Amino acid sequence: MSMSKTILVADDKANIRNLVREYLEAEGFRVVIASNGREALFAARQEKPDLILLDIMMPEMTGYDFIRAYRKERETPIILLTARLEETDKVLGLELGADDYVTKPFGMKELVARIHAVLRRVGRPVAEADVLVLGGLRLDKESRTVSSGGRPVSLTPSEFDLLYTLMTARGRVFARSELLLKLQGTTFENVERTIDVHIRNLRAKIEPDSSKPIYIETVFGIGYRFHHE
Numbered sequence: 001m002s003m004s005k006t007i008l009v010a011d012d013k014a015n016i017r018n019l020v021r022e023y024l025e026a027e028g029f030r031v032v033i034a035s036n037g038r039e040a041l042f043a044a045r046q047e048k049p050d051l052i053l054l055d056i057m058m059p060e061m062t063g064y065d066f067i068r069a070y071r072k073e074r075e076t077p078i079i080l081l082t083a084r085l086e087e088t089d090k091v092l093g094l095e096l097g098a099d100d101y102v103t104k105p106f107g108m109k110e111l112v113a114r115i116h117a118v119l120r121r122v123g124r125p126v127a128e129a130d131v132l133v134l135g136g137l138r139l140d141k142e143s144r145t146v147s148s149g150g151r152p153v154s155l156t157p158s159e160f161d162l163l164y165t166l167m168t169a170r171g172r173v174f175a176r177s178e179l180l181l182k183l184q185g186t187t188f189e190n191v192e193r194t195i196d197v198h199i200r201n202l203r204a205k206i207e208p209d210s211s212k213p214i215y216i217e218t219v220f221g222i223g224y225r226f227h228h229e
Helices: 014-026 037-047 063-070 087-096 108-122 157-168 176-184 193-206
Strands: 006-010 030-034 051-055 078-082 100-103 131-134 137-140 145-148 151-153 216-219 223-226
Touching: 006 014, 006 037, 014 030, 014 108, 030 037, 037 051, 037 063, 051 063, 051 108, 063 078, 063 087, 078 087, 078 108, 087 100, 087 193, 100 108, 108 157, 108 176, 131 157, 137 157, 145 193, 157 176, 157 193, 157 223, 176 193, 176 223, 193 216, 193 223
Parallel strands: 006 030, 006 051, 051 078, 078 100
Antiparallel strands: 131 137, 137 145, 145 151, 216 223
């Protein structure tokens, strides 16, 4: 039996924290809770959770500020819990480095499915060492590391999986909905803008000049593909 995964639940509403904790513990997870962003940052540094469920609007330190601080230290997957319906709020969270989000009120089955989808991507067993080298880009599937022009690049789990998907099928055009399905394992919230934000973040990290991408090409009206000679 593998060790249970640790999930940090950060939300300023006690009823939500307790509901989520009870459900996740029943699913076999170890749960750590925090009631504001500062507590969450302390708990994340102490506990080094496998995944973080993060409310955006919290006292003392917002979810956005938490991501800004924590992404400098670790690439732990983060799923935002957001009651705010504005597209810009979700996009900002993704731009800062969140992997996914669920909108309140959410169903617990949906939340657990999203958690499993993200954890599967991070802990996916590797059959063989799989190193892809294309141009100045090098991706090592086994260690989940990427370098661009010999410089190490730190990617979130979503960014890594997007890049791996595109590189392994270079030249093939992927629709946004197809890429979203690969990331989430399902399409609860088929917000294709999510993919655009992840791609923009990815380009900023791997492209020599993100305004003139040489690796990830936009295929207008369809989606994206990895450039091939």
